[in-house]
Amino acid sequence: MIFPKGEVVHKNLSTSYTNLNGLLLSLKSEDFSGYVKIGFLDYEAVLFMDSGDIINAVEEIGDKKRFGQRAISNIISKAKEQDGVISVYQLLPEMVTVLASTVKREILYKDLSTDFTSLKRLIDKLAEGRHTGYIEIALRSGKGSGVIFFQEGEPLETILTADDGNLVSGTNLLNRVLEEALGAGAVFNVYRANLSTSSDQMGEIGEGGDLQDLLRVLQDTISTIETVVDGLIKKGIFSSELRRALVKKSNEYPFLDPFAAEFRYKDGKIVFTGKTDIHELTRGLGECLGLTIEAISHQFSKEEILDQVKGELDQIKADFGKEIKKFNLEATMPEIFGDQLVGKR
Numbered sequence: 001m002i003f004p005k006g007e008v009v010h011k012n013l014s015t016s017y018t019n020l021n022g023l024l025l026s027l028k029s030e031d032f033s034g035y036v037k038i039g040f041l042d043y044e045a046v047l048f049m050d051s052g053d054i055i056n057a058v059e060e061i062g063d064k065k066r067f068g069q070r071a072i073s074n075i076i077s078k079a080k081e082q083d084g085v086i087s088v089y090q091l092l093p094e095m096v097t098v099l100a101s102t103v104k105r106e107i108l109y110k111d112l113s114t115d116f117t118s119l120k121r122l123i124d125k126l127a128e129g130r131h132t133g134y135i136e137i138a139l140r141s142g143k144g145s146g147v148i149f150f151q152e153g154e155p156l157e158t159i160l161t162a163d164d165g166n167l168v169s170g171t172n173l174l175n176r177v178l179e180e181a182l183g184a185g186a187v188f189n190v191y192r193a194n195l196s197t198s199s200d201q202m203g204e205i206g207e208g209g210d211l212q213d214l215l216r217v218l219q220d221t222i223s224t225i226e227t228v229v230d231g232l233i234k235k236g237i238f239s240s241e242l243r244r245a246l247v248k249k250s251n252e253y254p255f256l257d258p259f260a261a262e263f264r265y266k267d268g269k270i271v272f273t274g275k276t277d278i279h280e281l282t283r284g285l286g287e288c289l290g291l292t293i294e295a296i297s298h299q300f301s302k303e304e305i306l307d308q309v310k311g312e313l314d315q316i317k318a319d320f321g322k323e324i325k326k327f328n329l330e331a332t333m334p335e336i337f338g339d340q341l342v343g344k345r
Helices: 020-029 068-078 093-102 119-128 171-184 209-232 237-248 278-296 302-319 321-326
Strands: 007-014 034-040 043-050 053-061 064-067 085-090 105-113 133-139 145-151 154-161 167-169 186-193 263-266 269-272
Touching: 020 034, 020 043, 020 068, 020 085, 034 068, 034 093, 043 068, 043 093, 053 068, 053 093, 064 068, 068 321, 093 133, 093 145, 093 154, 093 186, 105 133, 119 133, 119 145, 119 171, 119 186, 133 171, 145 171, 154 171, 171 186, 209 237, 209 269, 209 278, 209 302, 209 321, 237 263, 237 278, 278 302, 302 321
Parallel strands: none
Antiparallel strands: 007 085, 034 043, 034 085, 043 053, 053 064, 105 186, 133 145, 133 186, 145 154, 154 167, 263 269
C-alpha cells in the first residue's frame, strides 16, 4: 500500500549502524507522530506512531502480511539484521490514525469503472456515509495510480503516482485525480478501515493467564532493579523513590496512584486490580522506573547503578524472552527491554 511521505525526518538509515530501539526511544521522547519504514530485500514493514506511541504495524513478506503486536515484535527483531534501511516520516496525528486503521482493510467495492460509475458521485456517497478508509485508483493507459484517504467521510489526503514512479501527495490533489480519472478512465476499489486494529485493541489485557504472565515479568523486573539499588545504597530507598514516581505520574496514569491502591508493589510482589491495557500499564511503569533511577542517581554513581542493573536485566530477558515478545515490551518499554537501558542518555 502507498503511504503519504509527509515530512522526511530520516531517510535510508542503514540497519547495520542504526539501533531501532534507540531510534524509537528518541521519537517517543519527542512525541513523534508519523511512521517508521523498514525495508530489506523482499521485506517491507511500517510502524505507526502517534504522540510517541506505536499504535499499529504491518509487515509484508512476499504476498503475506502480518499486523498488530505480532508484527511489531517481528519488525524489531528483523531490524537488528544488516543490509536493511530505515526511514522516518512525520505526519499529522489524524493521518496516522487513518493509516494505522487501513492497513488491515475490508473491501467495500471492487473493480468499479469510470465507464459505469462516477468517481465524484462515489466520493459524495462516501462522505454521506462518514466513510473511514480509502479509494485505490488505477488510471488507464499507463497514466499511473492514486489513493484517496477518508476519515469519517472527509477526504484527508490524496496521493498520485505517475507511471515513472514519481509520487506527489496533498489535499489539493483531489481535483487533479478526479480530472485524470475522467480524462484517461480508471478502475478503482473502495476499502473500509478495519478499526479493530487501532490502538484501542493493540494491547488489551485479557483475563487470567495473559494478565498474570505480564505481571510476572514486570514483578521480576522491578524486584531485580530494587535488589540492585538497595544493595548499592540502602534498603528501602528504591521503594521510597518508586512511590514518589507513582504519585508524580498518577494524573497521567490514574491506575498507578498509590492512594487508589489499584497498583501495589511491596516486598517484591505486584498486585494489580485496575483496568487498563497492556500499552498503558507498561508505558506508565516504564516512565516511573525512569524517574526512580533518575532520582537515585543523585545519591550514587548513575553509571555504576546502570551497569549493575543491566547485567541483571540480561538474565530477565533470557528467562522471559517469550513473554517479552508476546506483550511487545521491547516497543512499549524500550528503555528496559530494548538495547538501551532505562534512564541512559
